[in-house]
Amino acid sequence: MASPRNRNSRTWFAIAALGWLMAAFPAAAVMSPEERERFQCVGCHTGNAKIFTDPRTGEKKETLMDMARKQAADHAGVACQECHVEGFDTFPHFGTKILGCMDCHPREGAGAQEDAPYHFRRIEEEFKSTVHFTEHRKKFGCVECHHPHYFEATAHLGPPQAILEDHNKMCLNCHAAEPHGQVDTIGDRLIDPAKASLVGVHASIPHTVLHLRNTRCYDCHSGIEHVVSHTLPLGDDAPGCESCHTRDSVQARLYRYVRQVQNRGFTNPAMLKDSYVMGATRYILLDVLAYLLVGGSLLALVAHSIMRLVRPRQGQ
Ligand code: HEC
Ligand code: HEC
Ligand code: HEC
Ligand code: HEC
Ligand code: HEC
Ligand code: HEC
Ligand code: HEC
Known part of the structure; x- marks a missing residue:
């Protein structure tokens, strides 16, 4: 039995829902894409909606987007309908089509110059050589790792720690970090069927x-011929320990993404201030001390021998 209070709140809810729908569907035809975006999409896809269960499939779907985060990311200037190109002007959405990265990139004409450093076509080729694609080509696309709403190129990400976290989060969505990782389902996403413990796998x-x-997963799990590489060399093809634990690893491998960001010719000692990486770190002071010690002893030895030759010890 509904209490009056309950009935009241239901009435209010109905009015609010009506207002919401009216705001969502004004004469869409006379509006610019930006206005349509504000009224049509954002109204329903920000706020309190949370998770939605698709009645047809029973799948749980995330239908909220973080507008502030999108506005701070690389596609802030791209309107919803430029990617959500079909089926979204009506509700429920039907016969939908969403464009992927390679439908727009590399851009020709305007934007071609901005896109050039990203080597989209090489990246696509490299990605298509990985088990992610060859074993799962139907489901696995760029968006499994890069959500276009929030995508930010490395150069826009800030300090190395933020870069490391952003890059690794992509992999950890599926390859859980914890031993016997609990992350089995992320909405309707594809999860590594082996569900192996990452720590166990790397024992x-x-x-x-x-x-x-x-370190970033890609520091070990991608080729080193390019600063940004999407290959996934496995087994004996994977680069070994020495690719990081050597003198010039910072340039070649470990912090190559920082080099890309700042391009100021970092050397190992400058980059490895906070950690000691065997074989990669050198302390200059220690080196100088060592030279002084060895050099000094040698000098003393030579001087001593000369003295003995020139002035034989008394009593001999
Ligand atoms: C009246 C509210 C409303 C409006 C307006 C609306 N949506 Fe939705 N949208 C929903 C709800 C509820 C769902 C989940 C149910 C479903 O899939 O149909 C959804 C699902 C989605 C999904 C995920 C499901 C899928 O089919 O891929 C996308 C993407 C989406 N909306 C984008 C948009 C875009 C872009 C616009 C603007 C052109 C828009 N929506 C306008 C309410 C709305
Ligand atoms: C640069 C292209 C692009 C733009 C711009 C874009 N979307 Fe999307 N959106 C996508 C793609 C691709 C997916 C599917 C992602 C996936 O499969 O995980 C998606 C998924 C969604 C979803 C499903 C939930 C989710 O996060 O996966 C919603 C809701 C949505 N978009 C709403 C919007 C709204 C509202 C806007 C405008 C404010 C917008 N999108 C702008 C490409 C875009
Ligand atoms: C609807 C077409 C469209 C889709 C789909 C799309 N982009 Fe973009 N992308 C753009 C536009 C337009 C810009 C420029 C935005 C601006 O300057 O405000 C851009 C900007 C970028 C930039 C920044 C370039 C720079 O100036 O530094 C990168 C990198 C990028 N996109 C990668 C991607 C990736 C990765 C995907 C897939 C996850 C993707 N884009 C999907 C249209 C698109
Ligand atoms: C398995 C996950 C994964 C897939 C799939 C993937 N990427 Fe990436 N991508 C990454 C990671 C991780 C980085 C950051 C690594 C780096 O910068 O070295 C990245 C970086 C990028 C960058 C930014 C380069 C920069 O200079 O900051 C672009 C552009 C890009 N990917 C495009 C794509 C395109 C296009 C596809 C699909 C053809 C794709 N990616 C598929 C994981 C992925
Ligand atoms: C959408 C989920 C998903 C994401 C994101 C993802 N992977 Fe995977 N990954 C898989 C699946 C599923 C497989 C199993 C492929 C197969 O069937 O052999 C796999 C396989 C692998 C393998 C090979 C394991 C083997 O079987 O030999 C490596 C290495 C790997 N992934 C690394 C990464 C790295 C590094 C990233 C981040 C840049 C990443 N993955 C992102 C789902 C994912
Ligand atoms: C220090 C280098 C290094 C780092 C960092 C690293 N891996 Fe690995 N990974 C390896 C090596 C080496 C193997 C092969 C292990 C073996 O065969 O003993 C491997 C194996 C794997 C496999 C395949 C397991 C299988 O079933 O064969 C997956 C998946 C994987 N790594 C994911 C990741 C992810 C995700 C990250 C980031 C959180 C990561 N790795 C970080 C070196 C690394
Ligand atoms: C992607 C680069 C990378 C690869 C590949 C790599 N390491 Fe490391 N290693 C590091 C970094 C970075 C640290 C230091 C972590 C810290 O203390 O911040 C480290 C630390 C270590 C340490 C501990 C040093 C200490 O003082 O605690 C040992 C031992 C080690 N690595 C051995 C290996 C061996 C053996 C391999 C090959 C199986 C390997 N590493 C592969 C980057 C790498």
Whole structure:
């Protein structure tokens, strides 16, 4: 039995819903894309909507978007309908079509110059050579790792720690970080069927957790011929320990993404201020001290021998 209070709130809800719908569907034809975006899409897809269960499939779907985050990201200037091109002007949405990265990039004409450094076509080719694509070509696309709402190129991400977290989060969505990771379902996304423990999988690497926390997955799991690489070399093709634990690893591997961002010719000691990476870190002071010590001893030895030759010890 509904209490009056309950009935009241229901009435209010109905009025609010009506107002909301009226705001959502004014004469769409006379509006600019920006206005349509404000009234049509954002009204329903920000706020309190949370998760929606598709009645046809029973799948849980996230229907909220973080508008503030989108506005701060690389596609702030792209309106909803430029990507959501079909089926979204009506509700419920029907016969929908959404464009993917390669439908727009690399741009020709305006924007061609901005796109050039990103090598979209090479990236696509590299991605298509990975098991992600070859084994799962129907489901796996760029958007499995890059949500176009929030995509930010490395150069716009800020400090190295933020870059590391952003890049690794993409992989950890599916390859859970914790031992026997609990992350089995992310909406209707594809999850690694093996669901292996990441720490277990990497047990052959000493200090497993340290490595997983302080390096990017791609530092070990992509080729090193390019600063940004989407290959996924497996087994013997994967670069080994020495690709990081050597003198020039910062340039070649470990912090190549920072080099891309700042391009000021960092060297290992400058980049590895906060961590000691065996074989990669050198302390100049220690080096100088060592030279002084060895050089000094040598000098003393030579001087001593000369003295002995020139002035034989008394009593001999
Ligand atoms: C009246 C409110 C309303 C409006 C206006 C609206 N949506 Fe939706 N949208 C929903 C709801 C509810 C769902 C989840 C149910 C479904 O899938 O039909 C949804 C689902 C979606 C989905 C995910 C499901 C799918 O089919 O891919 C996308 C993407 C989407 N909307 C984009 C848009 C865009 C872009 C616009 C503007 C052109 C828009 N919506 C306008 C309410 C709305
Ligand atoms: C640069 C292209 C692009 C723009 C601009 C864009 N979307 Fe999307 N959107 C996508 C793609 C691609 C997906 C599917 C992502 C996936 O499969 O995970 C998506 C998914 C969604 C979803 C489903 C939930 C989710 O996060 O996956 C909603 C809702 C949505 N978009 C609403 C909007 C609204 C509202 C706007 C405008 C404010 C907008 N989109 C602008 C490309 C875009
Ligand atoms: C509807 C077409 C469209 C789709 C789909 C799209 N983009 Fe874009 N992208 C653009 C436009 C337009 C800009 C320029 C935005 C601006 O300057 O405000 C842009 C900007 C970028 C930039 C920044 C370039 C710079 O100036 O530094 C990158 C990188 C990028 N997109 C990558 C992607 C990726 C990755 C995807 C897929 C997840 C994608 N885009 C999907 C149209 C699109
Ligand atoms: C398995 C996950 C994954 C897939 C799939 C993927 N990427 Fe990426 N992508 C990444 C990661 C991680 C980075 C950051 C790595 C880096 O900058 O070295 C990145 C970086 C990028 C960048 C930014 C480069 C820069 O200079 O900041 C672009 C552009 C890009 N990817 C485009 C694409 C396109 C286009 C596709 C589909 C053909 C794609 N990616 C598929 C994970 C992925
Ligand atoms: C959308 C979910 C998803 C994302 C995101 C994802 N992966 Fe995967 N990954 C998979 C699946 C599923 C497989 C199993 C492929 C197969 O069937 O062999 C896999 C396989 C792999 C393998 C090979 C394992 C083997 O079977 O030999 C590596 C290495 C790997 N992923 C690394 C990464 C890295 C690094 C990233 C981030 C740049 C990433 N993955 C992002 C789902 C994902
Ligand atoms: C220090 C280098 C290194 C780092 C960092 C690293 N991996 Fe690995 N990964 C490896 C090596 C080496 C193997 C092969 C392990 C073996 O065969 O013993 C491997 C194997 C894998 C596999 C395949 C397991 C299988 O079933 O064969 C997946 C998936 C994977 N890594 C994902 C990731 C993800 C996700 C990250 C980031 C959180 C990551 N790795 C970080 C070196 C690394
Ligand atoms: C992607 C680069 C990378 C690769 C590949 C890599 N390491 Fe490391 N390693 C690091 C970094 C970075 C640290 C330091 C982490 C920290 O303390 O912040 C580290 C730390 C270590 C340490 C611990 C040093 C200490 O003082 O605690 C050992 C031992 C080690 N690595 C051995 C290996 C071995 C053996 C391999 C090959 C199986 C390997 N690493 C592959 C980057 C790498």
